[in-house]
Amino acid sequence: MKVLIANLGSTSFKYRLFDMDDERQLARGGVERIGAEQSSAFVEIDGTRRDLTIVAPDHAVAVEQCLAQLTDAEQGCLASADEVTAIGFKAVHGGRVGGVRRVDNDVLVAMEDVATVAPAHNPPYIAAMRQMNEALPHIPLVAAFETGFHETIPPRLKHYAVPTEWADQYGIKRYGFHGASHRYVAGRVAELTGNHELRVISCHLGGSSSVCAIRHGESVATSMGMSPQSGLPQNNRVGDFDPFALPTLMERTDTTLPAALELLANQCGLQGLSGTSGDVRDLATAAEAGDQRAQLAIDVYTTSVRHYIGAYLVELGGADVLAFAGGIGENGHDIRRAVCQNLSELGIVLDEAKNAEARSEGSIHAEGSRTQIWIVPTNEELIVARQVRDLLGQV
Numbered sequence: 001m002k003v004l005i006a007n008l009g010s011t012s013f014k015y016r017l018f019d020m021d022d023e024r025q026l027a028r029g030g031v032e033r034i035g036a037e038q039s040s041a042f043v044e045i046d047g048t049r050r051d052l053t054i055v056a057p058d059h060a061v062a063v064e065q066c067l068a069q070l071t072d073a074e075q076g077c078l079a080s081a082d083e084v085t086a087i088g089f090k091a092v093h094g095g096r097v098g099g100v101r102r103v104d105n106d107v108l109v110a111m112e113d114v115a116t117v118a119p120a121h122n123p124p125y126i127a128a129m130r131q132m133n134e135a136l137p138h139i140p141l142v143a144a145f146e147t148g149f150h151e152t153i154p155p156r157l158k159h160y161a162v163p164t165e166w167a168d169q170y171g172i173k174r175y176g177f178h179g180a181s182h183r184y185v186a187g188r189v190a191e192l193t194g195n196h197e198l199r200v201i202s203c204h205l206g207g208s209s210s211v212c213a214i215r216h217g218e219s220v221a222t223s224m225g226m227s228p229q230s231g232l233p234q235n236n237r238v239g240d241f242d243p244f245a246l247p248t249l250m251e252r253t254d255t256t257l258p259a260a261l262e263l264l265a266n267q268c269g270l271q272g273l274s275g276t277s278g279d280v281r282d283l284a285t286a287a288e289a290g291d292q293r294a295q296l297a298i299d300v301y302t303t304s305v306r307h308y309i310g311a312y313l314v315e316l317g318g319a320d321v322l323a324f325a326g327g328i329g330e331n332g333h334d335i336r337r338a339v340c341q342n343l344s345e346l347g348i349v350l351d352e353a354k355n356a357e358a359r360s361e362g363s364i365h366a367e368g369s370r371t372q373i374w375i376v377p378t379n380e381e382l383i384v385a386r387q388v389r390d391l392l393g394q395v
Contacts, residue, residue, distance in 0.1 A: 149179030235278030
């Protein structure tokens with residue numbers, strides 16, 4: 001069974017192709033500048049990359065072009081496009097619809113209902129899914145929602161302190177995101193340690209970040225709430241924010257509510273704090289050169305990560321594993337050091353040398369640390385591919 005996993009942007013399409021008989025990645029590729037007069041594309045098979053210029057007016061055509069590259073008689077890895085059993089999507093927010101679902105009109109309507117909550121994610125996915133459903137009716141489309149992993153969170157950690165009718169009637173509650181990454185981390189840590197009954201704190205740190213408390217492989221709490229704009233500061237999204245600050249912002253800047261929300265979603269986070277960049281690598285360079293705002297952005301970010309780690313140590317009654325994933329979590333040794341600083345009384349002791357030298361998956365805790373500390377490069381696409389396989393009932 002071969003599954004194509006799609007990652008969509010408003011003008012981009014990236015994919016990975018898996019053979020689910022042995023979970024091998026057969027190819028990866030993508031298309032940029034969809035809708036322009038010319039689009040740039042690439043495909044990588046067996047370590048060999050080809051860069052191409054194509055015409056892709058919409059996402060459906062981009063997918064067709066990619067399938068043509070994968071079935072190229074000389075350089076492809078498929079004999080026919082019919083070998084692709086399904087296209088899977090790491091969908092973000094379905095509101096009343098969660099888990100893993102065949103993409104139909106009900107799923108698309110549910111995604112539209114919460115499009116204002118996930119404005120950077122839902123609209124491009126909805127548009128592309130509609131295009132693909134029409135242009136590729138013979139290939140099933142499957143949405144694996146990021147919120148699905150967090151359905152095991154207990155009500156006391158899902159509800160805001162608002163009338164319960166708001167949750168029941170309007171869906172106003174904590175959903176949580178980055179589910180594919182946290183699910184992968186939970187499973188991989190169990191494999192690495194040989195223990196499936198662990199208390200894990202998973203830190204997915206990247207352009208978009210969240211922390212998740214996991215017990216026995218199931219999510220019990222997570223930092224993001226109803227929207228991906230909540231929780232930790234993101235590269236350009238605000239994170240946790242007092243809604244009663246909005247009237248002050250609107251009054252003193254003569255800004256409408258939609259414009260204020262646009263600012264919070266696109267010009268805040270690390271970018272807003274630093275005034276320059278939301279990329280931690282840029283911030284680290286600037287901070288080393290004495291930029292105090294860049295250092296403030298890093299400090300606010302790591303403090304927020306530590307805040308949630310502290311909360312989840314209490315929720316779990318301690319932690320067996322602290323895991324770092326995502327681009328920052330995997331590569332940011334300075335961030336990992338700042339997050340773990342002075343936590344020895346809580347059983348978390350980082351090995352400074354291992355941390356500084358780490359370049360891939362591995363443990364970085366000091367000898368005697370009660371909590372193991374691991375770097376776990378995540379594989380969200382593989383998780384979605386497994387979910388697609390399971391939904392379609394094939395092994």
